[in-house]
Amino acid sequence: MMIPKATTVRLKGVPLKKLVEAVYKRDNHECIICGAWVEDGVKPHHEPQGSRKSDELDKMVLLCMRCHHERHSGKKSEEIRLQVEKYLQGTRDRP
Secondary structure, eight states: OOOOOOOOOOOOHHHHHHHHHHHHHHTTTBOTTTOOBOOTTOOOEESSOGGGOOOOGGGEEOOOHHHHHHHHHSTTHHHHHHHHHHHHHHHHHOO
8 A cells, every 4th residue: 555645835936925915815914823913024834844834825824923933942832733723624614
């Protein structure tokens, strides 16, 4: 039995810009964790992160700088990961 290889999407230029704009629009310029306003230019967070990250709308969210830092290296990293995954699952379930 072969395990299917996960594919990752890497965008550049205009396609990436349009994707980031879609993330901002979907998340209403707000951190999905604390509700803080996220200014234009802040990179969205990928979940999963690291080498498995993929430039897809249902794998990216807006996090404020504080929550983004906490997700990557804070004590609440796992809690935030679960909240992000739950949020993204909710966006996938929408029509």
